[in-house]
Amino acid sequence: MHGRENTGEGRGRSPLGDPKTIIRVEHLRKVYRVGDEKVVALRDICLEVLQGQIVCVVGTSGSGKSTLLNQLAGLEKPTRGSVYIGKTNISKLSENQLALFRQRSLGFVFQSYNLMPTMTAAENVALPLIFKGVSRGRRHKAALKMLAAVGLKKRAYHKPTQMSGGQQQRVGIARAFVTKPKVIFADEPTGNLDTKTTIEIMKMMVRFARKYKETLIIVTHDPEIAEYADRVITLIDGEITDDKVHTPIYSGIEGEDAVPEDGTPQAEENSPPDGNTLEDGKQMPGEDRQGDKGLPIPEQDVPEQEGQSAASEETQSEGERTE
Numbered sequence: 001m002h003g004r005e006n007t008g009e010g011r012g013r014s015p016l017g018d019p020k021t022i023i024r025v026e027h028l029r030k031v032y033r034v035g036d037e038k039v040v041a042l043r044d045i046c047l048e049v050l051q052g053q054i055v056c057v058v059g060t061s062g063s064g065k066s067t068l069l070n071q072l073a074g075l076e077k078p079t080r081g082s083v084y085i086g087k088t089n090i091s092k093l094s095e096n097q098l099a100l101f102r103q104r105s106l107g108f109v110f111q112s113y114n115l116m117p118t119m120t121a122a123e124n125v126a127l128p129l130i131f132k133g134v135s136r137g138r139r140h141k142a143a144l145k146m147l148a149a150v151g152l153k154k155r156a157y158h159k160p161t162q163m164s165g166g167q168q169q170r171v172g173i174a175r176a177f178v179t180k181p182k183v184i185f186a187d188e189p190t191g192n193l194d195t196k197t198t199i200e201i202m203k204m205m206v207r208f209a210r211k212y213k214e215t216l217i218i219v220t221h222d223p224e225i226a227e228y229a230d231r232v233i234t235l236i237d238g239e240i241t242d243d244k245v246h247t248p249i250y251s252g253i254e255g256e257d258a259v260p261e262d263g264t265p266q267a268e269e270n271s272p273p274d275g276n277t278l279e280d281g282k283q284m285p286g287e288d289r290q291g292d293k294g295l296p297i298p299e300q301d302v303p304e305q306e307g308q309s310a311a312s313e314e315t316q317s318e319g320e321r322t323e
């Protein structure tokens with residue numbers, strides 16, 4: 001299959017052409033040099049991903065999954081070939097331009113969550129909005145809304161170490177989706193989680209991606225994860241050996257089943273007994289905020305301006321998305 005473009009529709013390019021293509025990869029090659037050794041991590045990858053597609057890249061350890069994701073997301077430069085996201089050839093961008101592009105147009109979910117340890121959940125989620133020029137008040141409001149959407153309203157002022165792995169990854173998802181990026185990349189997002197939490201996390205990502213018509217690229221060695229994808233790409237030794245359309249086991253649009261109510265016993269201990277939320281940004285009774293060197297939490301939100309509420313689908317206009 002390598003050497004020819006594929007949209008996962010089983011018939012090459014979309015009949016409508018480029019507008020539906022969000023990622024295009026042309027003859028991508030990546031070689032790492034370690035001393036005198038050459039490791040060909042990706043050989044000659046060509047593929048197209050359509051907007052809104054949920055794609056799983058599967059393969060055994062060392063097959064080149066993370067390398068592919070890193071090239072697609074502009075985290076590393078290809079040795080040869082090009083990656084387009086929308087109309088942008090990201091392989092041609094300088095490091096600074098790339099960093100800006102990533103901040104403005106892409107979202108990331110990591111296996112080890114990569115949360116800022118000194119910051120609260122709300123501060124972590126608000127962080128990507130700084131790069132979009134969103135005011136502090138609106139960042140905070142958007143972060144709280146996003147945390148509520150991942151079922152963590154009561155954990156907004158907890159630090160990562162005060163949360164379980166599954167909760168931390170939900171913060172990671174809230175952070176990835178808060179800017180409504182057009183593409184979200186996830187490298188083994190459930191790699192550190194148990195089966196039940198894995199299902200929660202996968203449903204959550206699928207639900208958000210469907211809701212906002214975002215493209216989701218998930219890299220995993222776990223075949224169970226591929227069950228959630230529209231399309232499954234298999235890598236072996238840096239080559240695409242299989243690329244199939246797949247019917248996902250979860251539509252992401254049905255019912256309200258996927259937001260877990262946060263009721264773990266440990267979590268309840270730190271919660272206000274009457275289920276008070278902390279939307280006004282005040283400290284929770286008994287909550288230890290000592291040593292908090294993170295971003296200050298605004299005492300009150302500034303009035304929201306039109307088209308600026310990053311977590312509000314109601315006010316999200318198409319024009320806000322980078323083409």
Ligand SMILES: Nc1ncnc2c1ncn2[C@@H]1O[C@H](COP(=O)(O)OP(=O)(O)O)[C@@H](O)[C@H]1O
Pocket residue numbers: 032033034039040041059060061062063064065066067068
């Ligand atoms: N930074 C690097 N330097 C040298 N070799 C690397 C580097 N990153 C990955 N590789 C090699 O490239 C191949 C693919 O790695 P990777 O993309 O991490 O695989 P996967 O994510 O599928 O486990 C492996 O042989 C790996 O050892």
Ligand SMILES: [Mg+2]
Pocket residue numbers: 065066067
């Ligand atoms: Mg990997």
